[in-house]
Amino acid sequence: MIYTFFNNKFVPSDEARINVRNNSFNYGTAIFEGIRAYWNKEHKQMYILKMEDHYRRLMQGSRFLNFDLAYSLEDYCRITLELIKKNNHKEDVYIRPLVYYTPDKISPKFVGYEAGFTLYTVPMGDYIDVSKGIKVCVSTWRRISENMAPARFKLCGIYVNSALAKTEALERGLDEAIMLNSDGHVAEGSAENIFIIRDRELITPSVADDILEGITRKALIGICREELGYKVIERKIDRTELHICDEVFLCGTGAQVSPVIEVDGKKVGDGSVGPITQKIQKLYFGIVKGENEKYREWLTPVY
Numbered sequence: 001m002i003y004t005f006f007n008n009k010f011v012p013s014d015e016a017r018i019n020v021r022n023n024s025f026n027y028g029t030a031i032f033e034g035i036r037a038y039w040n041k042e043h044k045q046m047y048i049l050k051m052e053d054h055y056r057r058l059m060q061g062s063r064f065l066n067f068d069l070a071y072s073l074e075d076y077c078r079i080t081l082e083l084i085k086k087n088n089h090k091e092d093v094y095i096r097p098l099v100y101y102t103p104d105k106i107s108p109k110f111v112g113y114e115a116g117f118t119l120y121t122v123p124m125g126d127y128i129d130v131s132k133g134i135k136v137c138v139s140t141w142r143r144i145s146e147n148m149a150p151a152r153f154k155l156c157g158i159y160v161n162s163a164l165a166k167t168e169a170l171e172r173g174l175d176e177a178i179m180l181n182s183d184g185h186v187a188e189g190s191a192e193n194i195f196i197i198r199d200r201e202l203i204t205p206s207v208a209d210d211i212l213e214g215i216t217r218k219a220l221i222g223i224c225r226e227e228l229g230y231k232v233i234e235r236k237i238d239r240t241e242l243h244i245c246d247e248v249f250l251c252g253t254g255a256q257v258s259p260v261i262e263v264d265g266k267k268v269g270d271g272s273v274g275p276i277t278q279k280i281q282k283l284y285f286g287i288v289k290g291e292n293e294k295y296r297e298w299l300t301p302v303y
């Protein structure tokens, strides 16, 4: 039996249902997180990656959107641990918390409605193939801009923007789309932040460039500087830089560290997975799987 946390209790997943008239279902007035937990066979342990950071971002967004919820950071973490134990997962899983409006009400607004919290888990391997490199396009869809809706939070409604870009890429036979922001600079992938590498320096758009403030992005900036000794710059990226740089990779909880080998039909570098990206991948996967003692504080053991 797989359980979901719903209406303040654990219920069999089939019973976690909302009405078609639900306000958040109708208007996307909800906010979510995506958290990964990695199963380490040797340790017989499940490690949840950066759990508190994800719930902090959820709580920040919830406050901004007036979701009035009684759960504390400790409550969210406790419920998450309990759910994974209850579901007895012994494989990599994706954890999806969602804060939404419970009433069945017609009118899109972020005020005067009661909020609810639900949490479910799904087994998940690689969201994107991380080994051989992916082919992407620059999407004709622009990333939603700050003065339309905040891209920095995982607000459900704005994922229409991601879905349009991803669909365009898939329909062109590609793996992913990179969106430009409204001023024409590189923003991010449909569900990933982006780094380019030029002359051994890593460059990524700043948090004021209409990107989701990615937890993986921040973590990678830290380890690339401190552990690997690279210079990392946060600045605007022109689209032509995607073609003249040496390496490109996407990153995120789902995407992990995903090398890009082609943009709009043009090879990135020599068209193979670059050496710096490989180095970063190796370090990242060691940390998230619990094989690197130094970074154990990124992880919360479940069992």
Ligand SMILES: Cc1ncc(COP(=O)(O)O)c(C=O)c1O
Pocket (backbone or CB within 6 Å): 034, 162, 188, 189, 190, 191, 192, 193, 211, 212, 213, 214, 215, 216, 217, 251, 252, 253, 254
């Ligand atoms: C639009 C978007 N950008 C970036 C990311 C990466 O964020 P994080 O590293 O916090 O998972 C995500 C994650 O799902 C996303 O949806």
